[in-house]
Amino acid sequence: MQRLVGIIVFGAFLVFVEAYFGWRRLLAPWGTLPPSQILAAVVLAFVSYWTRAVRLYDYFRDEMQGAFGLCFKVMLQHNLLNNLLPMRAGEISFPVLMARHFDVPVMRSVPALFWFRLLDLHTLGACALVAAFAWNIPLMMALVVAWMVLPILLFWGSGHWQRLLHDQPGRIKGLLKKALASLPQTPRAFWRAWAWTVITWVVKLGVFAWVLSLFMDVSGAGALMGAIAGDLTSVLPIHGVAGMGTYEAGVVAGLLPYGVTAQNALLAAVNLHLFLLGSTLIGGAFSLLMGGKKTYG
Numbered sequence: 001m002q003r004l005v006g007i008i009v010f011g012a013f014l015v016f017v018e019a020y021f022g023w024r025r026l027l028a029p030w031g032t033l034p035p036s037q038i039l040a041a042v043v044l045a046f047v048s049y050w051t052r053a054v055r056l057y058d059y060f061r062d063e064m065q066g067a068f069g070l071c072f073k074v075m076l077q078h079n080l081l082n083n084l085l086p087m088r089a090g091e092i093s094f095p096v097l098m099a100r101h102f103d104v105p106v107m108r109s110v111p112a113l114f115w116f117r118l119l120d121l122h123t124l125g126a127c128a129l130v131a132a133f134a135w136n137i138p139l140m141m142a143l144v145v146a147w148m149v150l151p152i153l154l155f156w157g158s159g160h161w162q163r164l165l166h167d168q169p170g171r172i173k174g175l176l177k178k179a180l181a182s183l184p185q186t187p188r189a190f191w192r193a194w195a196w197t198v199i200t201w202v203v204k205l206g207v208f209a210w211v212l213s214l215f216m217d218v219s220g221a222g223a224l225m226g227a228i229a230g231d232l233t234s235v236l237p238i239h240g241v242a243g244m245g246t247y248e249a250g251v252v253a254g255l256l257p258y259g260v261t262a263q264n265a266l267l268a269a270v271n272l273h274l275f276l277l278g279s280t281l282i283g284g285a286f287s288l289l290m291g292g293k294k295t296y297g
Contacts (some may be wrong), residue, residue: 014189022287026270029215041211045279048204049076051284055196059112059189063102070101073290080284083277084242088234115183121235122151124228127233131225139171155190205231212251215268222258226265229254230272 034187053075057064063073074097081090093204094113098104126147133140184190208230209223218226233250251269252262 001122021267021270024216026267027274029267029271033214041207041275042279044203044207044280046283047167048200048207049079049199049283051196052079053204055193055200057073057195058192058270059116059184060098060104063104067102069290073287074098074101076283076287076290080280080287082234083280086243104136106235111183115193116197118154119151119194120201123197123201124231127201128228131221131228151190151194155187164190171197207273208276212255212268212272214258215271216255216264218255218260218268222255222260226251226254226269227272230269242277243273247276 050072053068053072056075057068060071078090078094078097081093082088084090091113093121095104095106095109098109099106126144129147130140133143138256184193205224205227208227209220212223212226213220214216230247230251233246248266248269251272252265255265255268256262
């Protein structure tokens with residue numbers, strides 16, 4: 001049922017854009033952009049893919065030692081499926097790809113993916129605080145510092161629960177112990193995963209905010225909030241195919257409080273989404289040229 005709703009949302013959005021703007025008019029601004037700017041934006045998007053792959057490689061360093069190229073391929077294909085399939089169905093590909101290429105069991109890959117997503121959402125929240133309270137630097141800094149404590153508490157809580165469950169029998173508790181054991185076990189592993197997450201999102205949101213500003217006149221804080229709001233729509237229970245419709249709605253909602261008209265916001269949102277899908281497809285095509293076997297250097 002959700003898949004059908006996603007397809008309906010996708011189709012309705014295509015019709016709406018044609019009736020409201022016309023796709024030819026909407027895509028016209030691309031012809032005015034210097035090719036160097038488009039190329040720079042794509043390169044920066046790939047930098048964020050690379051840093052995301054580094055996070056994955058570092059986290060699974062025992063299983064992936066000497067196989068960063070294959071790790072990059074897994075990340076690109078997971079990203080492709082995640083961005084194209086509705087309702088986050090692409091997330092299922094992660095444990096499948098990890099098992100196929102690195103023999104990583106589901107009880108290790110799924111908790112790790114859950115941990116990555118928690119870090120991603122937390123970092124998005126921190127960036128949202130920066131954008132929302134950019135007008136008051138002391139307040140913004142205080143809120144960000146308080147917000148940044150949460151992952152530390154989660155890491156401490158994970159270790160605490162592992163100690164409590166150490167000698168506890170039972171199948172459910174055994175599965176829980178395996179899941180917790182797949183989370184960072186040392187402060188160094190925790191800080192590295194967090195640092196790569198922050199770097200990835202700073203690069204990604206920075207380039208997405210820049211792309212938005214190429215299609216409209218908006219403040220830096222407004223462009224950042226638009227990029228953040230668009231990304232947050234991926235967690236909605238109803239999500240169009242390739243995010244079409246829902247992604248744009250998020251970007252527009254993020255832009256409107258910054259004095260942008262709905263028409264200009266929608267035009268910029270659609271073009272940002274096309275950039276996202278374009279870079280995703282380029283990454284997916286590039287992954288097909290990469291090796292499919294684990295090798296050691």
